[in-house]
Amino acid sequence: MKRIGSLFLLVVGLSTGATAQIRINPNLLQGGIDALQAYTLSDAQVATLSRQAVQQMDAKNPIAGPNDPYTLRLNRIVSRHRTVSGLPINYKVYKIPDVNAFATADGSVRVFKGLMDIMSDEELLAIMGHEIGHVINRDSRDAMKSSLKRSAIRNVGASSSGVIGQLSRSQLASAADYLVGAKFSRDQETEADDYSYDFLKRNGYNVMALASSFEKLAKLSGGNGGGKLTTFMSSHPDSKTRAERIRARARRDGLVR
Template sequence: MHNIILLLLCLLSLCTVGCDENTDMRLATEAGIDAVRAVALTDKAVQRMAVRSSAYADSKQRVAPATSKYARRLQRLVGDHYQTGELTFNYKVYLAQEVNAFAMADGTIRVYSGLMDMFTDDELRFVIGHEMGHVAMKHIHKKLRIAYASSAVRKAIAATDSTAGEIARSQLGGFVKVLLGAQFSQLEEKEADDYSLIFMREQGYAAQAAVTALKKLATLGNNHSFLSSHPAPGKRAERLQQQLEGKAVSIADQKKGLWEKTKGAVLMVVNLLLGLLRWLAGLL
């Protein structure tokens, strides 16, 4: 249903420009292609796009050389966490004062030196685990679809001979920026937090650092660029603290509990129906 709605919205944007004599048909066609891709992205297509997007992002930043104190520290922190099941991760540091980090669907994880300056080792491990979680749970796949849908809408606008079209044309090269700026849902953030908390515990790292890391992020303010795609750190910190104290459970455990309750209710209904059928058969 989500895919159908997404496609309809994209196609609607195209219909608004399709019959205008001033429409740029090449751009309109590209917009239509992007709209379809947004819905039909395969895992292989996501991987290819992620590799290209990662390379583009790296080309726009100053990547820390292996001899840098930041690169050496990151290497020490990630240890042998380069392979998890079928997932392969790669890590680099951007030498920039910005407090930021992001992941791509191909396992790319980038951490800014500004974030490293702000966090302790275990707090950084939590952030790294969080980004790993977004990859493992395919949250980036959804972000790619959002970025493609945004691209389709921009091209549909750019296809018209208007002021809005001129503005949109200037943004056609901003796919990666749209991708990195697409916000995760609150559920996705919680799932990534849970993934990282489990990661911290399994590896024997100080799990309490998950809470202190989020509290530090909360001091940046709601308008900070990192929080545009990683919202509500204060509430997330409270939630993880509840888990550490045994007063709350992870999203996965909540889903498991809900499934057990649902399964029990379904079995009860089935048994009642079977009993009713046997009673009716006895009457006949």
């Protein structure tokens, strides 16, 4: 509360200062507002901002159409899972060769063509379960708030640069920051793995699909994946270690020998 109060004073101070002789840069004011909002946004507001960010991403990237084989396959895979843990999910495929997937706080899941090309149906479910786990665990919500804090810093830092200032104020830059730049801690990644494991187990799938998906990622990160895996792997712990952890848990649960 003390920090929120100081941010509130910053915004009020900048606003009232406009009546004095000092000229206030609007980027500084917007930076203070963005920083305040990062602390006061409700979950519903974060979901709305996330939806807007995904719409920005959808407009930038090639999306598989309703009759595209990739869409038909994804729809078949997720037919039982249009709602997960009470959250409505909307799925789409980006026809991009990168090995990647992400989920956002509004329940949007985007799977890249490159990931679908190398994973089985259950492995895809395992990875999507992991990404949805970040949403259910509120990691994605917190990432959006972090993005707003960084937006505030950009607005203040860009006050003397017209080009950078325009980018920092654009919705597109905010969307890219959130969707591409979101990083999760190792504990958050482990908890998302556990969510995916429980999701697979609860719905009667083979939990080892989660381990095998990590093993495929581990092979790609060993040098065969090129740049296609860079973004996905940069924010995730070692895939081989994660696979071993899942196998050990499955043995403890008596699901494998």
